[in-house]
Amino acid sequence: MHKPEQYQNDAMNPISVDPAAPLFIVLNAASGSDEAVTVREIIETELKQAGRKFELSLVTRAETIADVARDTVRRAREHNGVVVAAGGDGTINAMAQATLGSGCPFGIIPQGTFNYFGRTHNLPENTIEATRVLLSPLAYPIQVGLVNDRVFLVNASLGLYPQVLEDRETYKRKLGRNRWVAWLSGLYTVLHYHRRLNLTIEYKGKVSTLVTPTLFVGNNRLQLEQIGIEEASVADNGELTAIAIRPVNTLTMIGLGFRGALGQLGEADHVVSFSFQSIVVKPALLFGRKFIKVATDGEITRLHSPIKFRVADQPLYLLKPAPVEKK
Template sequence: MLSSVKPKVKSLLEILRAGRRIQLHAAYTKQWTRSHSMTHTFDSGPIAVIINNGARAGQDLDEEVLRQAFAVHDRQLQMHRVAGDQIGETVRTSLEGGARIVVAAGGDGTVNAVAAELVGRDDVALAVLPVGTLNHFARDLGMPTETNDAVTIIAAGRTRSVDVGEVNGRIFLNNSSLGLYARLVVERERLQRHTNLGKWPAMARAAWSVLRHPHSFSVALHTDERELRRSTPFVFIGNNDYTIEGPHSGERSCLDGGKLAIYVLRPLNPWGLVKLAFRAATGQIVHGHDLEQLHATSLVVESPRAQVDVARDGEVEPFEMPLRYRMRPRALRVIAPLAEAST
């Protein structure tokens, strides 16, 4: 009996996921169509595809399938399979060779590395082929996860401009943070280096370790209009507002609102953090109770520490204090699945 139930459950989950993708696509199309008209279309010229060969998703990507998908749309393709530290140079070389659309085939880290070379330019556009483990930016753009559907949108070349966050001269498309998440990533990477654990088992063990030993730190946050001094285990800076309550928790409905969304977690003991993690996973975070929220176009973060680990779009690296954040409004042109306004 169980064997007959499992396929039905699996099918139901697939239907729900498909419905969710359609719902997201419609929501973002409606939001952006309401606020913008089409400005640029890059429907000719070569398209450069950057595949991060250092990521598992990049290694598994079938180049021939991708070439065939683009060939249907009669678009010239430049395929580059490179190591992560070669992405920037490869993008610059592609632009010099005439590419005006650069596709990041990978997760958020790959997308960030490609976008860093395109920010501030009106004559080129970023496209995202969501093949990585985590594809938050692609999801918030409304890009479909099916390769052929994504290629159709990329080949059409319709663009919009989105905001870009920046900290000490380094960009982020999704968010940046210091505290809990950065500690978790550092611990996960340590476990992967010294054990045979894969990414997700290492992440689970790292989360258990970090949540059992939360460390609050003192920060002073200086925004455009106010100053906030707190002891906190976690400061999160979003590129525009994140939904933190309800079924759409962790998503953004607007990518061009021009504001940094700053969330400061109140100090919690280990059990409080575990309960908070559960509420976050189920969309039950409460404004004012669990988090303080601020909005600003610029932010300075000060701490007694000389250096802190900072996460940007999932990647962690040390930064010298103070941290200087700013919003760069509509600084990045992106390919997105947007419909033209009909009314």
């Protein structure tokens, strides 16, 4: 396994990108809104004015994005091109999944609600400015998390958090996509969720047990900083951060949610957090569930137990503004 130092000082280890390399862009238009049409026009206008070759594919059905992503990466490899994801964290995740290990540089045009990945790497939320970043001459190594064989750039989780995400999508379809809807739907889920995970965790050669409503693994410095987790900086340095909550009543759980919103979750007595490069998680019972619901960057799937969280052996190379060196 690689050492954490592989991801340190990313400003010193970029790769050069051919200024003539074609861009292979996937734009998520699955929501069916007119906004996707506007975004497409902006991207095409900016790249034509810059004289840059590109191909743009629209995803109109969410269930096809994995196939589109694989085909896009194949074409990018054939033409020594750059893979670009235009969409929210879920779209970026699907494109990153296909791109990891391909040797292609990776670019994004953020379009989601929270955009933790894009904001962490100082990528503009304005479509015009984000498109211009795709013309950057350098791509920087970005740490990738894996849960079994699935990529996550922001977070992966078991238990309560995947349920929060499922309920959030239901309410967003009914009430619209904004942060207030996301927050209120999360509160509703916490009030009605009473399950607990009984887990065994293998970590650094030792096995321990954990009873918790949720296990959250972070790979995004900005998100971890916002909720007040001390280990936030490891997300840039070759490690992930696990966060678990000891069993508590509903009122205490709501209080923890408010503490997270205030950036004080790491100070709570009921919260356990630690950094790692690799852990294995499985149901503690001998006849535990073979498949466990897992969320990766907001997308829900079921993975076969045991569940292994680890840092990928190789990074993605992201087109982004040059990092500011700390003095």
